[in-house]
Amino acid sequence: MNDNRYYKILVGLAVAGLIIGTWGVANVILYGKRATALGSYVPWGLWVAVYLFFLGLTAGAFLITILTYVFRVKIFAPIGPLSAFTVLVAITCEVIIISFDLGHFSRVWRFVVNPGWTSMIFWMGVFTNAMIIIYALELYFLLRRNLVEGAQREGTPARWLYRLLSFGKTEFTEADHVADHRRVRLLSIISLPVGLIFYGINGAIFAILLNRPIWNGALTPLLFIVTALLSGGALTTFLTYIFKIDDALVHYLGHVIRFLLVVFLFLEALQFFVGYKTGMVINRASLDIIAFGPYWWVFWVVHILLGSAVPLYLLSFRHESAHAVAAACFLIIITFIAVRLNFVIPDQAVYKLEGLEATFYHWRLRTDQYFPNLNEWLVSLWVFSLGLLAFMLGSRYLPIVSAGKGEAHHVEA
Amino acid sequence: MTRVLPLEDALLRMQRDLKRALAKDPRQIRWGMVIDLSRCIGCHACTLGCVAENKLPPGVVYRVVVEEEMGHYPMVRWRFVPRPCLHCQNPPCTKVCPVHATYSDEQGVVRVDYNKCIGCRYCLVACPYAARTSDFGERYTNDTPELPGKLFGRRAAFAGYEQRLSAEYGRRWPDRNGGSPFGNARKCHFCLHRLKVGMLPACVTSCIGRATIFGDRTDPESLIFEALGSPRLFRLKEELGTQPAVYYLK
Numbered sequence: 001m002n003d004n005r006y007y008k009i010l011v012g013l014a015v016a017g018l019i020i021g022t023w024g025v026a027n028v029i030l031y032g033k034r035a036t037a038l039g040s041y042v043p044w045g046l047w048v049a050v051y052l053f054f055l056g057l058t059a060g061a062f063l064i065t066i067l068t069y070v071f072r073v074k075i076f077a078p079i080g081p082l083s084a085f086t087v088l089v090a091i092t093c094e095v096i097i098i099s100f101d102l103g104h105f106s107r108v109w110r111f112v113v114n115p116g117w118t119s120m121i122f123w124m125g126v127f128t129n130a131m132i133i134i135y136a137l138e139l140y141f142l143l144r145r146n147l148v149e150g151a152q153r154e155g156t157p158a159r160w161l162y163r164l165l166s167f168g169k170t171e172f173t174e175a176d177h178v179a180d181h182r183r184v185r186l187l188s189i190i191s192l193p194v195g196l197i198f199y200g201i202n203g204a205i206f207a208i209l210l211n212r213p214i215w216n217g218a219l220t221p222l223l224f225i226v227t228a229l230l231s232g233g234a235l236t237t238f239l240t241y242i243f244k245i246d247d248a249l250v251h252y253l254g255h256v257i258r259f260l261l262v263v264f265l266f267l268e269a270l271q272f273f274v275g276y277k278t279g280m281v282i283n284r285a286s287l288d289i290i291a292f293g294p295y296w297w298v299f300w301v302v303h304i305l306l307g308s309a310v311p312l313y314l315l316s317f318r319h320e321s322a323h324a325v326a327a328a329c330f331l332i333i334i335t336f337i338a339v340r341l342n343f344v345i346p347d348q349a350v351y352k353l354e355g356l357e358a359t360f361y362h363w364r365l366r367t368d369q370y371f372p373n374l375n376e377w378l379v380s381l382w383v384f385s386l387g388l389l390a391f392m393l394g395s396r397y398l399p400i401v402s403a404g405k406g407e408a409h410h411v412e413a
Numbered sequence: 414m415t416r417v418l419p420l421e422d423a424l425l426r427m428q429r430d431l432k433r434a435l436a437k438d439p440r441q442i443r444w445g446m447v448i449d450l451s452r453c454i455g456c457h458a459c460t461l462g463c464v465a466e467n468k469l470p471p472g473v474v475y476r477v478v479v480e481e482e483m484g485h486y487p488m489v490r491w492r493f494v495p496r497p498c499l500h501c502q503n504p505p506c507t508k509v510c511p512v513h514a515t516y517s518d519e520q521g522v523v524r525v526d527y528n529k530c531i532g533c534r535y536c537l538v539a540c541p542y543a544a545r546t547s548d549f550g551e552r553y554t555n556d557t558p559e560l561p562g563k564l565f566g567r568r569a570a571f572a573g574y575e576q577r578l579s580a581e582y583g584r585r586w587p588d589r590n591g592g593s594p595f596g597n598a599r600k601c602h603f604c605l606h607r608l609k610v611g612m613l614p615a616c617v618t619s620c621i622g623r624a625t626i627f628g629d630r631t632d633p634e635s636l637i638f639e640a641l642g643s644p645r646l647f648r649l650k651e652e653l654g655t656q657p658a659v660y661y662l663k
Contacts, residue, residue: 031550032549032550032595032596033532033547033549033550033596034549034550034551036549038547038549039472039547039549040472040473040537040543040545040546040547041543043534043537043538043547044534044538101533102531102532102533102596103530103531103532103533103534103547103548103595103596103597104530104531104532104593104596104597105531107512107529107530107531108531110512110514110529110531111511111512111531113512114512114513114514114529115511115512115513116509116510116511116512116513118508118509119508119509119510119511119535120509121509121511121533121535122511122512125511205535208509209505209509209538209539210505210539210541210653210655211541211650211653212538348538351543352541352542352543353479353496353542353543353649354479354481355479355480355481355494356477356479356496356543358479358480359460359474359477359478359479359480359496360460360474360477362471362472362474363472364471364472364546364547364549364551365472365474365546
């Protein structure tokens with residue numbers, strides 16, 4: 001990533017994605033949800049799947065900061081600032097994409113004025129904000145030393161930004177550093193229950209719903225926590241490799257990812273086993289859509305083969321090579337959208353009342369006709385590009401990699 | 414003198430029941446509906462009556478009639494199951510609303526406050542009867558020819574149907590230029606605006622088989638009270654514990 005050529009290519013891709021995606025964004029702003037292919041029987045589509053994808057990516061920092069600052073596993077310390085920054089970018093993208101999905105985003109202030117205490121979406125909003133605050137503060141305290149020092153140093157790129165974020169502080173003593181690490185540890189301890197509830201609540205949004213064969217069940221929140229840790233952990237591992245932080249760390253993380261992947265696949269197999277064994281038509285129909293429906297290849301080829309079997313092989317038999325571990329993690333990340341789509345769509349794609357499909361014809365009253373349209377893909381591209389651009393600029397102009405150097409020493413303090 | 418004609422239309426009796434209910438303390442009313450499946454002929458007049466009453470746009474429907482084929486040849490028959498919002502007394506949809514835009518009022522009607530709804534569609538996903546639809550902003554007149562000569566070229570049919578106001582919840586809708594109910598969750602509301610002025614819901618008056626009985630469930634003199642005592646009574650997906658206020662007679 002220090003390579004200027006890759007930086008320029010990725011920034012160029014992000015800018016191109018933003019420009020192309022603007023067409024979809026403009027359509028959604030002008031025509032609202034009419035610009036989407038969503039319907040009343042499949043009211044949640046690609047954007048909710050992308051939201052869940054970003055949700056998963058945020059868990060990498062959760063995993064790393066908890067291990068480093070709560071359980072004092074020193075080896076992860078160098079990637080603390082990087083992972084905290086990643087969570088902030090991912091959670092921002094998550095909020096943006098779900099905002100596009102709202103029919104009336106301008107009324108989002110009603111969350112504060114008319115809180116629906118019994119709603120999981122309300123609590124999702126509360127815990128999303130809590131996570132943003134925790135990780136913004138954590139990142140700030142992890143970077144502060146470098147920010148203050150950079151603000152004083154001639155030739156620092158974007159020095160004005162360093163000065164701005166130093167809030168007038170010109171000196172940074174060792175005592176300040178120790179105090180900041182105490183704060184980071186405190187925030188990490190707070191983030192442990194907050195993060196578990198945050199990921200669990202996102203699962204509970206689906207788990208509590210009646211008559212939803214795949215979603216409804218106590219397994220769903222647990223599955224969400226594991227999937228989040230898997231995809232987030234894979235992202236963190238991949239970035240550790242890309243930023244050339246420490247190859248030994250990549251190997252270590254590879255073992256963690258392999259364990260999480262096996263647990264995830266086990267839980268997924270359980271979901272299928274229990275679903276089929278109930279013998280209920282609605283359960284079988286939903287699972288059949290995943291495994292044998294028109295998009296069977298998304299499950300078998302994208303998720304099982306490319307997103308699970310190949311990474312599992314690489315992580316098990318090629319784990320000595322950092323390159324192979326990074327490749328496995330990259331595959332897990334990019335195929336994870338398939339996991340999310342297969343979670344969100346098939347459950348809705350079965351009529352909940354037999355005969356409903358023949359009652360009143362309109363394409364927005366069908367379950368079998370949903371496929372994301374161009375606007376939905378373009379908006380998703382726009383949000384991905386925004387996230388990539390923010391990440392690239394942040395990694396270039398903020399000390400998120402350099403701040404990790406020497407962190408292990410402070411973890412012991 | 415008897416108060417009921419020997420061959421009185423059920424509508425007349427329901428009209429009298431309604432008048433009596435409206436004279437009560439509103440807090441004591443519990444609106445309900447009983448749909449007699451043996452009387453439903455599957456004409457879909459209730460669906461259309463509802464669409465016309467509430468000026469529903471394409472893709473939005475409050476009351477559908479589900480057709481079920483029953484039995485085996487030669488003993489085959491059709492059964493028609495009209496499905497409005499069931500106005501559950503333990504509604505899964507109201508609990509999931511993050512901003513309290515949907516709620517059960519004191520008379521047991523599950524309502525949507527169009528100006529509060531943020532359009533997250535969680536209630537649509539939560540309803541086990543698929544009784545809610547989202548207004549995606551479709552219009553019947555999209556892509557139809559335009560009338561010449563007006564400033565922005567208004568469409569002919571638009572002026573005829575889509576520009577007419579709907580009186581849902583006793584207010585004027587739309588509010589259509591980007592505001593509610595575009596982007597909102599929408600559903601049957603027992604035609605509260607009609608009840609308020611002493612009129613029965615549109616699906617009740619348009620039912621040619623008189624299969625839909627409506628009234629105050631707590632009034633012992635009412636037709637619905639009688640129907641609720643029938644041994645043929647059942648509710649959809651009763652096992653879910655949602656306790657719908659819409660009942661069916663087998």
